[in-house]
Amino acid sequence: MVFKKLGKDLETIMRKLRGLPNIDKEVINAIIQDLQRALLSADVKVELVFQMTENIKKDAMNTDLKRARRKDFVIKLVHDELVRTIGGKPAPIRIKPGKSNIILLVGIQGSGKTTTVGKLSRFYKSKGYKVAAVTTDTWRPGAYEQLVQLTNQIGVACYGNPNEKNAIKLAVRETKKAMNDGYDIIIVDTAGRHKEEKELMKEMENIEASLKPNEVILVIDGSLGQQAYPQAEEFARATNIGSIIVTKLDGTAKGGGALSACAATNQSIRFIGVGEKLEDFEEFNPTTFVGTLLGVPDLDGLVKRVQEAEIDVDPDLVKRMMKGKFTLDDLYIQLKSIKKVGKMKQILAMMGGGNIPEALTDDAEKNLEKWEVVLNSLTQEEKDDPKIIKKTRKRRIAIGSGTDYTTINRMLDQYNQMKKFMKRALQMQKKGKGMPGLPGMGKAGAQFMDKLGKDFNF
Ligand SMILES: Nc1nc2c(ncn2[C@@H]2O[C@H](COP(=O)(O)OP(=O)(O)O)[C@@H](O)[C@H]2O)c(=O)[nH]1
Ligand SMILES: [Mg+2]
Incomplete structure (x- = not known):
């Protein structure tokens, strides 16, 4: 299970809080210590953790609520602070029905883009959209075949041309074909052979300028933990039609770090990848996500x-x-x-x-x-x-x-x-x-x- 440890830690804290007869300063301090420990071990940045727990501390005692209500109030405080810290803001809907929508996926090589094109195609197809995928990876051998194989599994059309070496030309031509064929959502995969953020952003800007997508999604490897921050930050600066997908959250204890790093840039996290299979993919809603972590789903x-x-x-x-x-x-x-x-x-x-x-x-x-x-x-x-x-x-x-x-x-x-x-x-x-x-x-x-x-x- 994803976030098993963090979820368990947080649930224990909630249970403890609920079970206590009344809430005083001492209790709040103890709860805050537990919270800090849980978040730090999920790789959330120290400053964020302290900021968050400081807010809770200040508000929790700074109220003239009756004792009985204070417990509820503290639960809500913890919930809201967690949403702010590891949830970010909810993603806006950018799909326009009845039109061709282009979604461009960017990200460093190995972050999980191509897999995510498959996952995203599957997701939107299941919502009833006509979906096509486009591969523009001219660099990695077998990139075209990889996407063809993935999309074949789910009956989604795949556009590309392994003989064309110019990525931008390829992107424009193949996307146009898909548009002419009447697809609602066209998901464009990119090569992402970048070592660093700046280079990645430059390519993104180039392709974005020629394709004019409805949405650009940055795919970030969740096992980067806090190290995801510079990528997410550059990305937030480079585009205002962006959102993020954090992948590989199944295999890492650093998920809290990756999510909070993205949230700190005020970007929306739209989906999370939780496994190698196409169905290992979840829509990300900050409130629901934190609710589940706390054991108070939805x-x-x-x-x-x-x-x-x-x-x-x-x-x-x-x-x-x-x-x-x-x-x-x-x-x-x-x-x-x-x-x-x-x-x-x-x-x-x-x-x-x-x-x-x-x-x-x-x-x-x-x-x-x-x-x-x-x-x-x-x-x-x-x-x-x-x-x-x-x-x-x-x-x-x-x-x-x-x-x-x-x-x-x-x-x-x-x-x-x-x-x-x-x-x-x-x-x-x-x-x-x-x-x-x-x-x-x-x-x-x-x-x-x-x-x-x-x-x-x-
Ligand atoms: N465990 C796990 N592996 C993933 C996930 N997403 C992608 N991968 C794996 O990460 C590797 C790189 O993925 P790929 O889609 O080729 O990355 P790309 O280079 O960005 O296109 C592959 O082995 C994928 O199976 C995920 O959510 N969880
Ligand atoms: Mg790829």
Whole structure:
């Protein structure tokens, strides 16, 4: 796994932070030390690490938040500082639909350009674009064949001419051909036989001037760690339509160094390469990336979804549940809410929240309509105390609702599972082991999380 060590270190820090009863100066200092250690061992530059932890230190205590909220606040602080330090800014979208888009890949020889042309082609093809690749490497023997072989694997057209020795001429001619053939995205590979940044940038500028690409992407070898900085910096200076792909993050402990070096130049990292195969390629989103490292995947997505849900917390329902009362009607209301949230299981999954009851994972939405019919055929007594629904009652309900035993049994089964799950959740809550709310969610979100926490053992 990529960033295994850093991810593990950061997750440990988060767990420690969450588990602490309250946050004081001493705790903050200890957390900061752990953070520094984790980042330094991922090769993040010392100055960046200190800048970042200094910011956290200053803000963490400089607030008159209540104790309980301070923990959330610190988690959010760490998250945001990490995004700034190793995430950079999100990449802008430069693909224009309905036009020929030219993407030019540059980078020092061996950085992984040709492989990345294949990966990128595969990525855009899977998004439904008509993709072609162009090879302009006139220098390396077999460069043309390498790209032909890669693109063949994924059924992408490859343009090039191994007999043409002038790279610029070749680039212009072959790209034009691909444009005439009506491709949406044309990805141009370059030779990159450079020893140093300045030379690389000169070639990039030449090809850029003749091709006029929509986007120039610098491919950087992730195992360079912090040493990626001068390349990324020269590149940032030379083009304003640029972004970066960091490769080989699978085989290095220095990934943090490479990413933070690129982020420090204020360049966007668009993708990361995490292996030799074409599918070893990931879109890079700073927030999601850091969220995953911290063990809070998709914090942003979660916050947004929770806010969008706008669930009204029904205080009566919460009260009933706190007393261990949970009726079939309640289950129905819960599932209706899930529909509104757009699958609560997604939220649970994003939170990394343990075993999800079957009622939530198993076609809850599809069941809902059937259940509605069944519920209409129940007496209030049966709804309040489903235990009494035995054979004769089931028969009556089946006939009355026009459903069958299977539907009724399934509903009762899932109800029982849910009830058990909630009982456990309540016990955990009483023992104070519930999951704390997440930062930045606003009041509605916090209320919702609170309710979820009570219901589902977060
Ligand atoms: N482990 C790993 N190897 C990679 C990755 N990307 C490229 N490589 C390898 O790096 C070497 C150089 O790649 P190549 O695409 O030919 O680089 P180029 O000279 O810039 O075109 C090849 O052996 C690739 O298989 C990656 O993300 N992870
Ligand atoms: Mg190459």
